[in-house]
Amino acid sequence: MNATLKRIAILVAALVPVAVIAVLVMRDTSESIAPSLSADDVGKTEQVARDRDDEKPEPSSPAAETGTPAAAPVAGTPTSVAVSVTEAPSTVPVTPQTFDYTDGTYNATGTYRSPAGMESVAIAVVLKSDIVAEVSFTGTSPNSTSQTMMNMFSSGYKALVVGKNIDDVQLSKVSGSSLTPQGFNDALNAIKTQAAV
Amino acid sequence: MNYRKEFDAIGTHWCIDLPAKLDAQRVEFVMGMIHRRIEEFDCAYSRFREDSMVTAMSKHCGRYELPADAAPMLAFYRTLYNLTRGAVTPLIGQALSDAGYDAEYSLITKSMTSPKAWDDVMHVEGSMVTLAEPVLLDFGAAGKGYLIDIVSDLIEAQGIESYCVDAGGDMRHRGEADEPLRVGLENPADATQVIGVASIVNRSICGSAGNRRAWGTFTHILDPRLLTSPRHILAVWVVADSTMIADGLTTALMFASPETLRSECNFEYAILRSDFSLERSVNFPGEFFLAS
Numbered sequence: 001m002n003a004t005l006k007r008i009a010i011l012v013a014a015l016v017p018v019a020v021i022a023v024l025v026m027r028d029t030s031e032s033i034a035p036s037l038s039a040d041d042v043g044k045t046e047q048v049a050r051d052r053d054d055e056k057p058e059p060s061s062p063a064a065e066t067g068t069p070a071a072a073p074v075a076g077t078p079t080s081v082a083v084s085v086t087e088a089p090s091t092v093p094v095t096p097q098t099f100d101y102t103d104g105t106y107n108a109t110g111t112y113r114s115p116a117g118m119e120s121v122a123i124a125v126v127l128k129s130d131i132v133a134e135v136s137f138t139g140t141s142p143n144s145t146s147q148t149m150m151n152m153f154s155s156g157y158k159a160l161v162v163g164k165n166i167d168d169v170q171l172s173k174v175s176g177s178s179l180t181p182q183g184f185n186d187a188l189n190a191i192k193t194q195a196a197v
Numbered sequence: 198m199n200y201r202k203e204f205d206a207i208g209t210h211w212c213i214d215l216p217a218k219l220d221a222q223r224v225e226f227v228m229g230m231i232h233r234r235i236e237e238f239d240c241a242y243s244r245f246r247e248d249s250m251v252t253a254m255s256k257h258c259g260r261y262e263l264p265a266d267a268a269p270m271l272a273f274y275r276t277l278y279n280l281t282r283g284a285v286t287p288l289i290g291q292a293l294s295d296a297g298y299d300a301e302y303s304l305i306t307k308s309m310t311s312p313k314a315w316d317d318v319m320h321v322e323g324s325m326v327t328l329a330e331p332v333l334l335d336f337g338a339a340g341k342g343y344l345i346d347i348v349s350d351l352i353e354a355q356g357i358e359s360y361c362v363d364a365g366g367d368m369r370h371r372g373e374a375d376e377p378l379r380v381g382l383e384n385p386a387d388a389t390q391v392i393g394v395a396s397i398v399n400r401s402i403c404g405s406a407g408n409r410r411a412w413g414t415f416t417h418i419l420d421p422r423l424l425t426s427p428r429h430i431l432a433v434w435v436v437a438d439s440t441m442i443a444d445g446l447t448t449a450l451m452f453a454s455p456e457t458l459r460s461e462c463n464f465e466y467a468i469l470r471s472d473f474s475l476e477r478s479v480n481f482p483g484e485f486f487l488a489s
Binding site: 159161169171174 | 363367378380382384387390393395406432475485486488
């Protein structure tokens with residue numbers, strides 16, 4: 001199956017178990033029913049994405065023409081994950097290309113049973129040229145403990161990095177973009193000079 | 198590591214560290230060999246020089262017997278070509294040149310066309326290449342890493358077991374396990390900063406980012422299908438046992454998922470996306486400075 005979609009599936013699969021962990025943590029303070037989501041359910045989550053792989057909307061499909069969201073099959077209860085196209089292709093590339101997936105924002109919602117009741121988490125994946133360009137996570141719950149757990153997860157699933165000054169870090173080498181020869185730098189400066197108003 | 202030899206070659210800055218215990222004459226002898234070998238490589242594969250084999254291939258079709266060292270590189274390019282569904286291709290040379298990254302560094306963009314399919318233009322058997330039409334090849338994706346491996350092998354053939362060969366931030370290290378090379382991962386938005394530190398022992402690390410070789414809307418990496426430079430990824434670092442593999446995968450990761458590439462190659466990676474979010478393999482040997 002296509003690796004890009006597999007990654008989305010992994011993302012979806014990764015999100016739901018963490019929500020389960022949040023629920024498990026909560027069990028310490030509240031003896032209640034066990035979370036209903038199992039590893040099998042996570043597998044189903046991935047299966048939905050796999051199904052989509054086979055049933056990806058063609059540009060000429062009625063769904064794409066009318067803009068009607070194309071619903072994917074729903075996995076078995078109690079966990080349901082629905083994937084729908086909410087955005088039509090936004091760009092029409094000039095050069096011919098062969099991408100497996102239509103550009104756009106794809107949403108998936110996972111539901112699970114917590115001690116406080118049914119909870120849901122949603123992720124949105126922006127696909128551009130078969131590449132996951134952006135991922136966002138939303139979890140809303142009227143229960144404050146659930147909300148805290150969701151917030152904790154939301155801040156951790158996507159690590160943001162910052163720069164530190166080279167002088168403040170003990171290093172033997174630096175790796176990044178390759179140093180450029182003087183000729184390239186001269187040419188670049190010449191262009192900048194020409195471009196300057 | 199007392200000897201540090203620095204020089205410019207193949208369009209970047211080299212820095213070779215050799216152990217202090219070697220005598221100076223021996224170091225000069227080894228460095229002489231290295232310079233000759235780099236010149237030989239450049240003479241075969243550089244599209245920036247008029248006398249290279251690659252330039253000759255851009256003018257006449259036919260059968261070319263490349264140096265024996267071409268075989269592993271061409272085989273690896275074919276692997277990357279297949280894994281990225283044609284996005285990493287040595288046939289990108291003309292499009293890069295037309296984008297402005299040409300022998301004169303004109304940085305002036307002309308009319309560009311997507312490269313043709315590999316099998317339509319080129320037949321490879323070992324180091325023998327048959328061209329159906331003249332074509333400008335570019336070995337920028339993995340060539341430098343491969344040359345670092347060749348230079349390193351040359352050093353090892355002299356019985357030197359600890360060293361570091363660094364070409365513009367791509368490097369191979371050999372040495373004691375308790376003395377890892379601490380490699381800063383440059384912040385593509387600010388070259389006075391690093392976003393993390395990799396710890397390298399007896400392996401290679403290569404990085405790719407578009408912040409230095411950039412003009413107009415282009416960087417030195419070109420998507421052959423869209424004829425634009427990828428902008429969703431700011432930088433990629435790859436750690437692998439071979440520098441050629443590490444180097445080639447930094448470009449391949451701009452176009453294919455790590456999972457796809459791992460079906461054929463063994464490596465660790467870190468990908469910095471345009472929103473400064475970081476995706477890394479679990480065993481990437483290093484630490485990152487996370488936003489609080």
